[in-house]
Amino acid sequence: MTPLRRHRALTRIWASDPGWKGWFTTVNHTDLGRMFMFTAMIFFVVGGILAMLIRAQLATPRSAFMGPEVYAQVFTMHGTIMMFLFAIPLIEGIAIYLLPKMLGARDLAFPRLTAFGYWCYVFGGSMLLFAMLTGLAPDSGWFLYPPLSSTLGSPGINSDFWLIGITFVEISAICAAVEITVTILRFRAPGMSLDKMPIFAWYMLVVALMILTGFPPLILGSVLLELERAFGWPFFQVAEGGDSLLWQHLFWLFGHPEVYIIFLPAAGIISTVLPVMARTTLMGYGWVVAAAVALGVLSFGIWVHHMFTTGIPHMALAFFSAASTLVAVPTAVQIFAWIGTIWKGKPQLKLPMLWILAFFATFVIGGLTGVMLAVVPFNWQAHDTHFVVAHLHYVLIGGFVFPVLAGLYYWLPHLTGRRRFFRLGEPAFWLVFVGFHVTFLAMHWVGLLGQRRRTFTYEHGQGWEAINLISSIGGFITAIGFALVLIDIAINALVTLRGRRNPWGAGTLEWAMPKPVPAYNFASLPPVRGREPLYDDPGLDLRIARGEGYLGDPGDGRRKTLVVDIASGRPEQVVVFPSNTALPIVMALVTGVAFLGVLIKAFWLVPLAVLGVAALAFRWVWSLGTRTDEGLLDAGHGLSLPLASASTRPPGWWGTAFLLVANATFFASLLFGYAFLWTVAPNWPPPAYLEPGLAGPALGLAGIVLAPLGLRLAERLLRAGHAMTPGLAIALTGAAATASAGVLAVLASADPQGHAYDAIVRVIAGYVLIHVVLAAAMSVYLAARRSAGFVSPDRYGEVRIVRLWTDYAAITALLGLAALHLPGALT
């Protein structure tokens, strides 16, 4: 088969639908990565316009441009858009676009999930845009502190838009994170062991795991606050046993890791681009991996540094002050690894390198002011002034936007298949760099002079006029610079000449493919022997195109790629991907209806939508797998591999496992909230604790034992060739028993509006109930799969997935019921 014929055959298999329909049915990571990035850029423009409104307002004292109400919406939306609708989705887009190409796979682990995540992002983001255009935007700051954001301070719908829209967008982040984790661990080129992974993949692995454990606390907080706003369950109202500090803990448990979720991918880009620009390899690969991991985890232990002024005792502040200074160490390791890389290489001052140098100059300042803010007494003065605003922009723009622009220019030839011809990028760079420092250096200064953030104007005669004016002028220069960058990228993407395949002479696999990028990425999957496959083997791209790698035979017209062993990268299975479908967008729409129902208080919509989602989810999973035992498939190079869906741990098992990591964090945050209220909230104990009685614990325990046992029995029976029914029946009985215990607890918590204790009991019991019911539904699904022939004595991976879920439900039921009954039993 000639390369051209192979290209045609593979394109037929992998291409998205032609025309406009393709936008809505594509599941291809190249398409979706581009769509993510493009949408994020639109939000960047919107957020940027809002920033200009802010700076216009603050340019002169007593400006009559905006009143306090409008200004509140503007700064809240600016922060919210930049953090949730620009930065995070842009990272997701970059990772979705690049990772399979760098790792040597043909797509991400769960292509339809990528699409579902994208549409959740679009719909959630649109809700916020809609709120802004109708003047109903959230207005209590991007961290939405209750009671100001709750019914007391914001009786209107404004906060609901935030809670619901952002939660919707976070679903998208969780989807992307599950996907990225499983892809990095298992969807790599044959032979790419963990130590040969491109450094960007290590960073993204850390980031994805951080999203899985960092976002759930905020999702929980949003759920609780929405319950408070919609039904009056007083989690954050002190008179009824709540505490507004709980929100701050939940928010910053998310919020601080969030900052590193934004910074680490940017660091990954630098670690990838800088060595190529310096024509060498990264200094201290292992050190950098260790630093990224340490930084990622450390960033979870420092959330309280956003709460230094809330009256927490000094010892606790000292813990968090110490831990916060500690993050400077792995950061320093990375910075010096990069400078060392330049030192050992021969750097060229191309445009991506300029942005990286700007990163150094800016981020180091941001890091130093960060360390200052970590010192408690200084924080007491600087907190909530423009000093903090300046610091956070040094970190976010210097540490995120600059590196991302370096990356964008570096991968631009890859994205567009063209050479950069118009040289608008250089003047744009200087405008942004100079403008940025003028804006924000000045801002540090007014902050120290006492200008508070979020104040919509200031008086004459405080000595702030000149500084603010300079800052605003700088802001406009920056904005012009950014606009030129976008124009530069647009025209270079649309009109210039075709470029070479590997213009920078890089070593990673994404440069081994033809441009424009084919839908299937690699005509055959390259065997990998080192960290820079293209340096080790300069002719690799041609051999890939000639089909000399793995899976080079288009074969039966199914979309196929390899699954490898996590540590060694040894090929283990062949996975078959689903093809184009509108299911993700439809499912996202129906999910959106559920959110909309809560938003407009049409609660009857919610159960309908949930049923719809369940039905769609059923269709979604039903289409996976095969009805026959296919045995071994030829993967090329004399290798015969089984289908992934026939293995004991199919990709779906891994996806479920990492989804459960996020879910477990959610549950742990819920238990934390419960314990927090119990120790700290002023109006505790509640009028009465739950009476445990006998029925609840007994039923619960019985179910907790029975359900996992039933599934194990079902698997035994299946593998011995018998009917699974007895096992599944036991599992269902167990689920029913635990569910009744949950219902009893719900009924016993009679007055969720009266005291936060009753409210949180309901939430915990509800959580257990939902999980048990889902486990039961999955058992029924298994029975159907068995009778349809998708599950057989040799293909029982799905039983393992259901078992995993059931075990999880049982464990959370055990913990949840124990937490509910303990206080009552003790008193």
Add this chain to the structure above:
Amino acid sequence: MRDVLRVFGPFSVWFACFSAVYGLHGLVCSERWSAAGLSLWDGRLALLAACIAAVSIQVGVALMLRAPRLAASSGFTQSVSLWLGWAAVVATLWSLFPVVVTSTCT
């Protein structure tokens, strides 16, 4: 998976211990503590004990990573996880030392 767990494990343990000590501190300074008839000195002792436990656990983890039974499948993940193991010990000492130097609940 073992390699990945080795790499992420040490600092995750740090986070667990750190949060536990912080939680204990919250309890010590809350009304529940005095309601249970315990004094601030008891609190300081409990915190000290918790810190010592945390450091021992962390050292235990670092030593455990050397066990041949848990060895990583490549020299790379083996050495990265060993570094991280000891780095996490330092992080524990660093972040918990306020227990001995600052006042308990003011």
Add this chain to the structure above:
Amino acid sequence: MHPAGPAAEAIAALWWVMLVGSCVIFVLVMALLALALRRSNVEGRGDGSEGERVWLVGLGLVFPLLVLLALLAYGLVIGERLAPRDGPEVVTVRAEGRQWEWRFSYADAPGLVTEGVLHIPAGTPVDVEITTVDVIHSFWAPRLAGKLDAIPGHVNVLRIEAREPGEYAGVSAEYSGPGYLDHRFTVIAHDADGWAGFLRGAAP
């Protein structure tokens, strides 16, 4: 940044130390970066692996650990010193925030309430018990001390002290809605006579 009390003075000193330190570190890092860029134009040197120790262990680990240790210790000592400790002559007042005003009451003069103006004796440590009746606010008199939040249901205690009699501006420093900008108060520090007079109800 014109401190007028011990707490604010300590923090201002801390700031100047950190500013100088940061500038030195910034210049150092930039110099290293420039050096790295320059040096690499020199031909004929090793593959660079000999530098890993210096860059990663020396500059990446040891250097920040030493600097941070010193800074952390300094910060903690100040933090401890600023904590409200019992003393014979500490005066206690109460600050209650609401949208958008502050009410102050005085342990030494039960029943006396002032709105928007907090009276304190100069040269004496004062503990302000801060709380709120609605949303979160923050009590901040920049020239006297750092800020501390007013959280519903909680009472936080801030130690302030004015060295000299006089008027000091104060603001709320946690966003609290449209009236936030003008959510201000004034602290009036009296000399001994003035304070005694104030407590007797003579002079506001």
